[in-house]
Each structure stands twice: as C-alpha cells, then as structure tokens.
Amino acid sequence: MPTPETVELNTAVLTKEDLLRDYRLGWESRQASLAGRKEVFMGKAKFGIFGDGKELPQLAMARAFRPGDWRSGYYRDQTFMFSIGELTLQQYFAQLYAHADVEAEPSTAGRAMNGHFGSRLLDEDGHFKNLAESKNSSADISPTGGQMPRLVGLAYASKLYRQNPGLHQYSQFSVNGNEVAFGTIGNASTSEGMFFEAINAAGVLQIPMLVSVWDDHYGISVPAEYQTTKQSISEILKGFQREGEGQQGFEIFVVKGWDYPALVDTYQRAAEVCRTQHVPVLVHVTEVTQPQGHSTSGSHERYKSKDRLSWEEEHDCLRKMREWLLTEGYALEEELDQLETEAKETVRLARTAAWNGFFSPIRQERDEAVELLNKLVTETGTENSLHELVEQLQQNTTPIRADIVRTVRRALRQVRGQRSWVRRELQNWLEQAQAENAERYNSYLFSQSEEAALNIQEVPVEFAADAPQVDGREVLQACFEANFRRDPRIFAIGEDVGRIGDVNQAFAGLQEKFGELRVTDTGIRECTIVGQGIGAALRGLRPITEIQYLDYLLYAIQILSDDVACLQYRTKGGQKAPLIVRTRGHRLEGIWHSGSPIQMILGAIRGMHLCVPRNMTQAAGFYNTLLRSDEPAIVIECLNGYRLKERIPQNVGEFTLPLGQPEILREGEDVTIVTYGSMCRIVQDAAKQLADVGISVEVIDVQTLLPFDVDHIIADSLRKTSRVLFADEDVPGGATAYMLQQVLDEQQAYRFLDAQPRCLSAQAHRPPYGSDGDYFSKPNVEDVFDAVYELMQEADAKRFPAIY
Numbered sequence: 001m002p003t004p005e006t007v008e009l010n011t012a013v014l015t016k017e018d019l020l021r022d023y024r025l026g027w028e029s030r031q032a033s034l035a036g037r038k039e040v041f042m043g044k045a046k047f048g049i050f051g052d053g054k055e056l057p058q059l060a061m062a063r064a065f066r067p068g069d070w071r072s073g074y075y076r077d078q079t080f081m082f083s084i085g086e087l088t089l090q091q092y093f094a095q096l097y098a099h100a101d102v103e104a105e106p107s108t109a110g111r112a113m114n115g116h117f118g119s120r121l122l123d124e125d126g127h128f129k130n131l132a133e134s135k136n137s138s139a140d141i142s143p144t145g146g147q148m149p150r151l152v153g154l155a156y157a158s159k160l161y162r163q164n165p166g167l168h169q170y171s172q173f174s175v176n177g178n179e180v181a182f183g184t185i186g187n188a189s190t191s192e193g194m195f196f197e198a199i200n201a202a203g204v205l206q207i208p209m210l211v212s213v214w215d216d217h218y219g220i221s222v223p224a225e226y227q228t229t230k231q232s233i234s235e236i237l238k239g240f241q242r243e244g245e246g247q248q249g250f251e252i253f254v255v256k257g258w259d260y261p262a263l264v265d266t267y268q269r270a271a272e273v274c275r276t277q278h279v280p281v282l283v284h285v286t287e288v289t290q291p292q293g294h295s296t297s298g299s300h301e302r303y304k305s306k307d308r309l310s311w312e313e314e315h316d317c318l319r320k321m322r323e324w325l326l327t328e329g330y331a332l333e334e335e336l337d338q339l340e341t342e343a344k345e346t347v348r349l350a351r352t353a354a355w356n357g358f359f360s361p362i363r364q365e366r367d368e369a370v371e372l373l374n375k376l377v378t379e380t381g382t383e384n385s386l387h388e389l390v391e392q393l394q395q396n397t398t399p400i401r402a403d404i405v406r407t408v409r410r411a412l413r414q415v416r417g418q419r420s421w422v423r424r425e426l427q428n429w430l431e432q433a434q435a436e437n438a439e440r441y442n443s444y445l446f447s448q449s450e451e452a453a454l455n456i457q458e459v460p461v462e463f464a465a466d467a468p469q470v471d472g473r474e475v476l477q478a479c480f481e482a483n484f485r486r487d488p489r490i491f492a493i494g495e496d497v498g499r500i501g502d503v504n505q506a507f508a509g510l511q512e513k514f515g516e517l518r519v520t521d522t523g524i525r526e527c528t529i530v531g532q533g534i535g536a537a538l539r540g541l542r543p544i545t546e547i548q549y550l551d552y553l554l555y556a557i558q559i560l561s562d563d564v565a566c567l568q569y570r571t572k573g574g575q576k577a578p579l580i581v582r583t584r585g586h587r588l589e590g591i592w593h594s595g596s597p598i599q600m601i602l603g604a605i606r607g608m609h610l611c612v613p614r615n616m617t618q619a620a621g622f623y624n625t626l627l628r629s630d631e632p633a634i635v636i637e638c639l640n641g642y643r644l645k646e647r648i649p650q651n652v653g654e655f656t657l658p659l660g661q662p663e664i665l666r667e668g669e670d671v672t673i674v675t676y677g678s679m680c681r682i683v684q685d686a687a688k689q690l691a692d693v694g695i696s697v698e699v700i701d702v703q704t705l706l707p708f709d710v711d712h713i714i715a716d717s718l719r720k721t722s723r724v725l726f727a728d729e730d731v732p733g734g735a736t737a738y739m740l741q742q743v744l745d746e747q748q749a750y751r752f753l754d755a756q757p758r759c760l761s762a763q764a765h766r767p768p769y770g771s772d773g774d775y776f777s778k779p780n781v782e783d784v785f786d787a788v789y790e791l792m793q794e795a796d797a798k799r800f801p802a803i804y
Contacts, residue, residue: 007330009261011268012063019330020339022083022260026055026318027343029079032089033292035351036096036114040296044355044398045096048296049115051076053257053289054214056317059083060263061212064271065182068175071137072151072535074184074214075115084135086119089347093354100440102572104357107139109572110440116140120574121538126449126630128540130172132179138538139571141562145192147183148211149531149559152201155181155209156532157539159278164517166488173540180274181535183211188219190233194527194559201528202280203240203250209280210270214257216288221303234284242279251281257288258320289316359398365433366399369408372429375422376411386414405433444573445607446631453609453629453659454707461621461655467647472616475648476506476637479620480544482653483627484514487542490627491518494529494546494582503548504584504642506616526555530581534564537577542627550585550636551595557604564632565607579632580623586678586729587778588639590769594778596677596762599734601634602705609633609659610706614680617646618703621657628656638678660707662714668698671723671788674714674739676702679727679779686784694799695792705735708742715749722754723791729778732761755794760787 007014033050040048051058054076062083071077081087091105092114100110107118118139123129138150161167162177185195190213202209213233217224224231234254242249251273255266263285270281289312293300301309313319325331373390380386393399393407408430415423446452484490492507498521501508511519522529526547533545547553553560564577585595601610609626611633613619619637626633649655665680666687675683680701687697698717702709709715718724724743726736736759744750744757760779767777786803793800 007328010265011272012264014264016330019325020335022056022059023318023321023325023331023336024339024343025082026059026079026321027340028089028346029055029082030318031344031347032078032092032350035347036093037292037296039093039096039351045114046098047113048096049075049113049294050292051078051115052291053216053312053317055079056260056321057212057214057257057263057285057288060260060267061182061184063264064267065135066180067135068132068179069135070154070179070181070539072147072154072181072183073117073137073140074147074186074189075140075142076186076214077117077140077184078115080184081117081137086135086137087117089350090354090357093351094358097354097358099354099358102574104354106574108570111570111572112140113142116142116570118571118575120571122574122576126447126451126573126576128172131539132172132175138535139567139575143558143562144189145185145194146559146562148185148192148194148198149528150535150538150563151181151183151209151211151531152198152205152207152528153532153535153537153543154539155202155207155280155535156205157536157541159205159207160491160517160536160541162278164488164515167541170489170540177208177278178275180208180210180271183209185211185213186219187213187215187217187224187233188222188227191219191227194531197525197528198531199237199240199250199280199282201523201525201532203248204523206248206278207280208274208278210274210283211281212283212285214288215284215286216290218290218294218300218304220294221300232284232286234282237282240282245277249279251279252284253281254284254286257285258315258317260317260321260324287315291316362399362401362404365401366393366396366404369404369429370394372422372426373408373411376415376420376426379420379422380415380418386411389414401433401437405430405437408433444571445569447568447576447629448573449630451628451630453625453631453633454710456625456628456656456658458658459624459651459654459656461617462650463647464650467650469645470648471643472646473504473506473508473642475616475620475646475652476623477501477508477510478648478652479623480507481510481513483623484510484518486653487627489540490542490544491520491536492544492546492582493520493522493532495522495524495548497521497546502546506642526552527559530556530559530579531563533579533581534559534577537564537579537632538575542578542580544580544582544623547581547583549593549595549639550583550597551592553581553583553597553601553634556581557600560608560634561604565605567607568631569607576630577632578626578630580626581632581634582637583634584637584639586636586638586640587774590773591766593639594767594774596729596735598705598728598730599738602735602738605634606706607632608706609704611635611659611704612676613703614638614677614701615641615644615646617649618657620649620652621655622659622704624653625656625659636677640678657703659704660710661704662700662702662709664698664713664717665701666697666699668696668721670696670721671725671791672698672700672714672717672721673725673727673784673788674700674702674743675727676705677729679729682779682781683727683784686781686788689781689785690788693789695788697788702739705738708739709747712747712749714743715747715752718743718749718752722752723795724749724753725758725760725784725787725791727760727779727784727787729762731764732759734761736761755791758787758791760784
C-alpha cells in the first residue's frame, strides 16, 4: 500500500521523510540509552542517566525550536539535542566516558557526567559567537530545579531586546527579541521552590519562556502522590492560566507523551504564542515512561508495581509512534524494521568510535610510561618492588590517567636519591603529564580572554582640587549613571531598585533618566533575581542584580555556586555569564542586617570574584572594572557607609581598580593588620590610639578576597613588621582563617614571623539588635587595640606592661 507524501497535523505539515527522520532519531536515542547503561555495567563509564521514554516529546519540541532560541534543560534531553544538531552520538558517548577533550566532547570537555549538555557559545578567544543564528543550549546543571532561575533570564533577555531600542544594534544576540527560551524539568522537580519562584516571575514579567514538564509519575522511587498536590502540576497551576489574549498569565497545554501528532501540534501552537505574544507557556507532558528507571544506580523494578511496569511497556512512546505510523499508513513494517536495525548499528559504530577516541590516547600515554619504567627496572634491578608496579600497569587492560601517574610517582619514590638519566627522563615525563592533566581537569575556572577582570587596564582615580564632599551613595549614583550612558547593555534589577532608587539611594533618579527597562523593581525573590541576571548575561547583556542585604544572599547562594560560578569551568571556556551581584553587609543593626557570612561565600563561589570595598569610591572603581570585564562577581558594599562623606572623583565612571591588589592605608613598623570592608575604619581608629602608646601599625585593606593579593604585598609587609593580626567580622575560623592561609601558606610568609599570627573575628553568633549588640558581638576599636598590644607585650613586657 503506498504511503502519503505529506501529513497534515493541524498546525504543522510534515513530509513522510520528516516522520521517518524523527522515528529514526528516536530509535537512535533509545539505543544510545540502552548501550550507555551496558557501558556503565561493563565498567567503561562511572555512571549513567538517560533520556529513554522521553524521545517523542523532545522530537516535537525540537520541531518548534528555531535559530536564536535557547534551552535551559533537564539532564535527560539527549533526543532534543540530537534533533537540533547540537549533539552527535559519538559526542554523547564521549561524555559518558568522560573524554577530557573539547573537540570530542564539546559540552563539558569530560567535566560533567553524561546527560549534561550545552552549546559552545564562545569562540577560541572567549568572545560570543553570533548567537542569533545558532541553536543555543545553556550548560546543564544537576541540582533539580536549578535550571529554572537561569531560564527566566534567558527569556527576559528577549523582552529587553524587543522593547529597548538601544539594544536593537546587537544583532548577534537577538533579532527583535523573537527568541523563545525553552525549559525542561521532571515532574518531581516541580516541587522545588525554584520552580514555583521562576513560574511566578515569568508570569509577572510576561516573557517568552516555554516550560516542558516531563511527567513520568516518579522522582526516583517516590511517586507523584508524595510529590505534587492533586498529582498534577498543570492542575495546581490553573490559576496562572490567562483569561484571554492580551491578559497577564500563562498559557497551559496538557498532552500525552506517546501521542506524536498531538505533541507536534501542541509545541507548534505553544511556541507560536510564546514567540509572537511574549506569553509564558507551560506544556505538561503526561504519561511519559522511563524504561530503564532513574539511572544506573538502581532498578525501577524495586519500586514500581507489575501493573505499572506493564503499562509503561504498552505506552512506550516509540512503540506508540510505530503503531500510529502503521495504522495511518504513513510507513510500512519493513521500513520501520530497517530503520530500527540501522539505528542500532549506527549507535554501535558511534560508541566504538567514541571509546577508541577516548582510550587510544590514554593507552599511548601508558605505553610511553611503561617504556620508561622498564628502562628504570633494567637500570635498578628487581631487588625492590618496582618491577611489580610496572607489571601491574602493563597488564591493566583499561587504565585511566590516574593509574599511569600514580605508578610513575610511586616508582620515582622508590628510586629517590639515585643518579640516573632514566630517572630524570621519567621526572620530565611526569612534569609534562601533570601540566597536561592540569589543562584537562583544572583549567578555565576564570576567563582566559583579554576581557578577563585581571586584564582590565587600571585607570587611576582623579579628584579636582575643589572636589565636593558628598554622601557615599552619591558617588555610586554618579558611577552607575556614567556606566549606563556608556553601555546600553547594562541594566539593574532588584527589590526597590527602580522607583525609589534602592533602599540606600544609589540608583535614585536613574529610572527616570534611563527608563523602567534598565532600572527595574522586582518582587522579593532573590534566587530568580540572580537567575534573571545569569540568563541575560549568557545572552550578551550586562546585568547588575541586587540582593538587598548580604544576609539574604543565602536564598541565591545555591544558584550562584552551582550555575554561574562554575560556568566557565564546567564548559572549559565554552560559555560565560558576566553577572554582577550587588549587595551590602557588615555593620548596621541586628541579626539579619549585619551579615558577614564571608566563609560561606568564599567556599561557594570559586569562579566568581569577591570584592569587599571599604567605601563607595572603592566600590565604584570595582564596578567600573567589572562592567568592562567578562567575568561574574559579587560586590559587598558597607551598609554603614552610604551617608559618610567622600570626595566625588572627576572620572567617576572611568577610573578602574585592579582586582587582587591590597592597599596600604597606613604604614607602620611593628605590626601588620590585614582587614577589609567596614573593619578598615575600626582598625585605622585603633592604629591611631596604638601610636599614642608607641606602637607603629601597618594597616592593609585587602580590597578583594577573590582574587587575594596576587603580588604578595602582605608578605612584603610581614617581612618588615614580623607580626600580623587578621581582623574581620565573620565567624571565628571564617575569612580570618582564609586570609591567614593565603598569607602564611600560599605566600609562605610564616618565614618572616617572630610571633604567633593572630586572628580577630566576630563572635560565633549573629549580632543582637542595637549598638550594644554590635559592640559586644563584633570586633571593636578596643578589641583591636588589645590584640595588637598583647603581641607587643610578648616581645617587650617591660615597655608594654599588662593592661588588665
């Protein structure tokens, strides 16, 4: 029986070739999942998580995905990535094997486990490509729901590109804001607060965000009745459904995951509404199956009933598509049989090629090492166990690089002290291997482009002779205004940022000057404020996202840590998001407005810069630097500094401060005090009082904690004073311990000390409300005085007798 050449599916007309292409891709993806699981069980990969059962919804979604569009997804979207041409089968298996080569595995260069996809948005110099012409995927993360905040920003960028005429010139990033941001998430992960926060934000903003929920009824072993009210995310979100065209809200679609024609039709309609009207859309894809269970960590037979397993087999989406193609006469059985057979063979060839590409270089490195090691055995004899180490490595059929390097290091340990040309050759081999592995596994925490923050040219601050003394907030206000005029891509969002110009007035009047699109109020939703900035930064914009108080950064620290901080690293320079998080902390009043949780931040955001300016002029210099760089950063302003008087610079929008460069605020001979932020004023006051009793103190403001003192200025100071006090407002063992480690360990300044290094921090608890709470909870002038005096008393008790 002949088959029709075209198929009309309401909103889409597909050819027979289109249908068979999708069927073939679906089966290739399925066979990749099946083969991937086997590779893990054979020991060729560490872990596997696969997209089987979700092939048809992803194929349908891909048909609505256009050049310029974006994905922020779920780690089961392999079929979608195959379909849009951003992933090959060989690359898929290369990721499964953790092939640490960006050519073989462009998504993460082997740094993320399988199922974590992303496009290479940057060229070799670290500059954005023409993203309006490519199909773009932001880099996946594992924390469930964590893709949602970024998704808001990806869609918000389209709104800005459409509505802000000043951005129309940036055609490499957008074509009139016509791009849709597609998000995907599993049904169980919709229980996460980030999901609901993102949904609400999108509804308020009215942005082209299309969220697909793959609903397979489970979250690992936990069924929907424990996950979602009414066991249906679309049911409980019905209140978000807009009442009609032009009204605020969402469009919500529900479609079965095995119904190919309905899926294609649904995604065409959903994307059209999203793209043309800038209305957020939710597509709830129900009755999805998961044939192999959650992952290679276990079997779903342990928690699914026989009836459920039988239902899943019957409603497998590829089986259903086959039935539909045959029933409607769109294909013959022998055609589909052939496609399935070819898909299996295609996957086998790709898997073999990926394994050979991954393992051949390692085998070659092993052989090189073994050759040198055997020479060493010949030279040293078999009296020791060296030959056993070599034999073990030689007989290892599937060595990894750690096996090779470990063996070489242990071999060199055994021949330490011996003079041998082979030993020297092996040492050279190890040195080269360590350098190559550092590039493979430890590089690109920060940008390598000429726009990296440390490459921004320093421009000294300039003051007129009659420079007026103004409130510190006015220095920031002038800085922001100058930058907004300089670069139309810059915008600021946050709670109270817009109409009142933030709670401390640094943005006062700027909304009136630059419009609501550039200085914008948001709801109270710290996580998605930051996410809104991440997504917009990925799309070439320069967001300043404000967290009103440092204490509230906890709402956003997870997304900062798991997404933007490690973005350069986990894509090996393939993506960047130069987001600036502006916040304020240190001393003010009470438990939740006097935060200095620096230890937590330092541990969570490696890959971002952390600036801790002591006043608003220094803060302005850091903003000027960061807004010209391509890296993300947090700037913590001093809460109690906005109304302190400062001179306003002549070049308030142009002068730049280098990162990682401490400033010596006061020179001294006896003791060095290392501090930052609001503590600078406390320490300087104490230093004056110490001078009255004959103690000369050198006061150093580190200015940035990440990076930290790149030129070892503090070590030079210790060489002179031989005594040091680290002081800040964090908890004991927090940032003071970090600074101590950097100076004594990293800079090796312990060599210059004549006394035990001291740390002066806040109490372990948060400060109670009121001035007394501040005095007795955080380091004060008297605390600093006493700590330094005790250091000097140890050296000369006669000159400095005990005070108490």
